[in-house]
Amino acid sequence: MSTPLPDRLRQRYLRTKRQPVSQSIPGFALEILAEDRVGLMADVMNLVSSFKLSADFIQSWSDFDDRVHMLIQVREAAGGDEIIEAVQKIKSVEHVQLRPTNLRTYGKRVIVLGGGAQVAAVASGAIVEADRHNIRGELISVDTIAVVGEAEIAQAVRAVGRLHRAGILVLAGALMGGEITEAVTELREMYGIPVVALKMAGSVREVADLVVTDPTEAGVMAVMLLSNIGKFDLLRVHGQEF
Amino acid sequence: MSTPLPDRLRQRYLRTKRQPVSQSIPGFALEILAEDRVGLMADVMNLVSSFKLSADFIQSWSDFDDRVHMLIQVREAAGGDEIIEAVQKIKSVEHVQLRPTNLRTYGKRVIVLGGGAQVAAVASGAIVEADRHNIRGELISVDTIAVVGEAEIAQAVRAVGRLHRAGILVLAGALMGGEITEAVTELREMYGIPVVALKMAGSVREVADLVVTDPTEAGVMAVMLLSNIGKFDLLRVHGQEF
Numbered sequence: 001m002s003t004p005l006p007d008r009l010r011q012r013y014l015r016t017k018r019q020p021v022s023q024s025i026p027g028f029a030l031e032i033l034a035e036d037r038v039g040l041m042a043d044v045m046n047l048v049s050s051f052k053l054s055a056d057f058i059q060s061w062s063d064f065d066d067r068v069h070m071l072i073q074v075r076e077a078a079g080g081d082e083i084i085e086a087v088q089k090i091k092s093v094e095h096v097q098l099r100p101t102n103l104r105t106y107g108k109r110v111i112v113l114g115g116g117a118q119v120a121a122v123a124s125g126a127i128v129e130a131d132r133h134n135i136r137g138e139l140i141s142v143d144t145i146a147v148v149g150e151a152e153i154a155q156a157v158r159a160v161g162r163l164h165r166a167g168i169l170v171l172a173g174a175l176m177g178g179e180i181t182e183a184v185t186e187l188r189e190m191y192g193i194p195v196v197a198l199k200m201a202g203s204v205r206e207v208a209d210l211v212v213t214d215p216t217e218a219g220v221m222a223v224m225l226l227s228n229i230g231k232f233d234l235l236r237v238h239g240q241e242f
Numbered sequence: 243m244s245t246p247l248p249d250r251l252r253q254r255y256l257r258t259k260r261q262p263v264s265q266s267i268p269g270f271a272l273e274i275l276a277e278d279r280v281g282l283m284a285d286v287m288n289l290v291s292s293f294k295l296s297a298d299f300i301q302s303w304s305d306f307d308d309r310v311h312m313l314i315q316v317r318e319a320a321g322g323d324e325i326i327e328a329v330q331k332i333k334s335v336e337h338v339q340l341r342p343t344n345l346r347t348y349g350k351r352v353i354v355l356g357g358g359a360q361v362a363a364v365a366s367g368a369i370v371e372a373d374r375h376n377i378r379g380e381l382i383s384v385d386t387i388a389v390v391g392e393a394e395i396a397q398a399v400r401a402v403g404r405l406h407r408a409g410i411l412v413l414a415g416a417l418m419g420g421e422i423t424e425a426v427t428e429l430r431e432m433y434g435i436p437v438v439a440l441k442m443a444g445s446v447r448e449v450a451d452l453v454v455t456d457p458t459e460a461g462v463m464a465v466m467l468l469s470n471i472g473k474f475d476l477l478r479v480h481g482q483e484f
Contacts, residue, residue: 012306023394031404041300042284058283061406062298064254064434071404105401106387116373120366123386127365131358131388144365145348145383146373152265159347162273162313164303192306 003188003207005238012192013234016167020228021107021139027056028078029102030087032070033063033095040068043090048072051083057102057164067094073101102165107139109165110222113156114172116146118198118215122172125219133227140167140223150179157183161191167226170196170218177202184208194234196222199241209234211241245430245449247480254434255476258409262470263349264379269298270320271344272329274312275305275337282310285332290314293325299344299406309336315343344407349381351407352464355398356414358388360440360457364414367461375469382409382465392421399425403433409468412438412460419444426450436476438464441483451476453483 030048034040041060048055057073078098087096110130112122123144130140143163147156153173157180160169169187171180181203187193188207196218197208205211210225212218221242224232272290276282283302290297299315320340329338352372354364365386372382385405389398395415399422402411411429413422423445429435430449438460439450447453452467454460463484466474 008307015306029404041287045283056304058300058302059404059406060300064257065250069404099401099404100397102401102404105398116370119373120369123365123369123384124362127362127386127388128358131361131390134388135390141385141387142365143383143385144369146369146376148373148377155342156347159341159344162271162301162311162341162344164301 003209003239005235006189006192008190008192009188009194010235013194016108016226017233018228021103022137023104025104026077027073027075027101027104029071029073029099030083031097031099032072032087032093034068034070035092035094036062036066036068037092040090040092041070044070044072044087047086047090048074051079104139106141106165108141108167108226109163110140110142110168110170110226111160111163111166112142112144112170112172112219113147113153114176115148115174118172118174119144119146121215122170122198122219125216126170126223127219129220129223133223133229136229138227138229140226154179154183157187160193161187166193168194168196168222170222171204171208172198172215172218173200175201176204180204181207194225209238213242217242245451245481247477248431248434250432250434251430251436252477255436258350258468259475260470263345263381265346267346268319269315269317269343269346271313271315271341272325273339273341274314274329274335276310276312277334277336278304278308278310279334282332282334283312286312286314286329289328289332290316293321346381348383348407350383350409350468351405352382352384352410352412352461352468353402353405353408354384354386354412354414354461355389355395356418357390357416360414360416361386361388363457364412364440364461367458368412368465369461371462371465375465375471378471380469380471382468384461396421396425399429402435403429408435410436410438410464412464413446413450414440414457414460415442417443418446422446423449436467451480455484459484
């Protein structure tokens with residue numbers, strides 16, 4: 001394995017690793033339920049700006065009853081109730097609440113993809129290790145998908161680049177190559193997300209940042225790599241096999 | 243256990259259960275990387291409307307290098323390259339791509355929350371069962387967080403209501419009550435998300451939809467409850483203990 005370390009990956013990894021994520025980080029979220037209408041998002045965002053708040057995450061989706069559900073996360077500390085009152089006055093808004101941000105609730109994310117048996121083993125290691133970190137005040141969560149087929153796995157790998165707070169991907173399988181290998185290269189170069197692969201058949205381990213034989217250890221290492229407290233550092237162990 | 247079934251939960255559950263989610267569902271996403279500026283979101287949304295597309299999920303966030311990363315998911319089938327070309331002409335947009343939606347990539351979500359040992363056991367059952375469904379063409383993923391403390395667990399439970407595509411929550415622990423029980427009631431009544439609890443100490447199982455003793459089985463059942471192919475139906479088994 002002699003995969004180079006893309007600049008983008010190095011920068012993003014260092015930023016993720018150094019970020020102390022706990023219940024005490026600043027920022028809050030506005031959760032809004034509203035009847036949909038043209039200009040609603042613009043009205044909400046104008047109001048947020050008028051309070052001199054900078055939104056670094058916005059999500060808006062149709063709820064199952066066709067109302068609009070919005071989440072606006074800002075970096076600043078929560079102020080008084082003035083913003084709630086102001087949002088409530090926006091036309092068609094039905095319900096507003098101050099909420100903790102997703103980063104403060106679920107933290108950095110380890111993503112595990114692949115075949116069920118191995119995803120379950122990696123996830124188990126990652127969850128138990130994340131528990132140890134979270135008990136010490138960090139916030140790391142573990143998200144998984146068991147997926148079958150080269151094209152489908154490649155699609156799921158590429159989509160990790162669009163997951164908010166994703167810190168690292170673990171590929172759990174017995175054979176991965178072809179289009180999956182291309183997707184891993186794209187994820188590392190375009191989004192800067194590091195990839196750990198189990199020791200498996202196929203070309204994917206040639207382009208991964210780390211190859212780990214035991215699935216429990218792969219899960220544990222993935223969490224350690226994201227931890228702000230832990231000393232384990234991808235830039236030191238990059239390219240190695242365990 | 244004699245928890246009533248809120249109307250909202252019944253409606254949302256039926257909609258989730260009946261939704262066939264696979265690689266063949268219509269809809270596509272626009273992924274955009276841009277330099278941030280006032281009015282960017284409005285320009286993008288106006289363009290989407292001018293193509294007669296209806297966005298049912300919008301996400302916009304600051305990337306690690308302070309560029310804006312946007313994901314606009316629409317319900318309609320993907321058209322030609324005209325929309326790509328049109329978005330590329332919007333001021334400050336650097337990169338645009340057509341992508342599959344998150345629903346088509348990761349599907350419906352089972353969320354598992356609680357203590358590490360039990361979260362790992364529930365997740366393992368859920369992942370292996372999701373694998374069986376995904377092999378038959380469904381899409382179900384399993385997301386977890388190991389979290390410690392009554393207030394922190396309650397916060398994580400409430401936040402499930404703000405997770406896109408969340409279908410069901412499994413509480414994996416040995417003691418949950420107090421504020422967690424209030425959060426479960428809020429999640430079920432306000433958001434309509436069903437809750438499975440392990441058989442444990444504390445009041446939480448009195449307000450859960452289903453109580454399951456074995457953690458592997460709890461994970462398996464949670465997946466079966468979301469499956470469009472499977473016959474297992476929450477409205478039939480609601481209030482039971484296994």
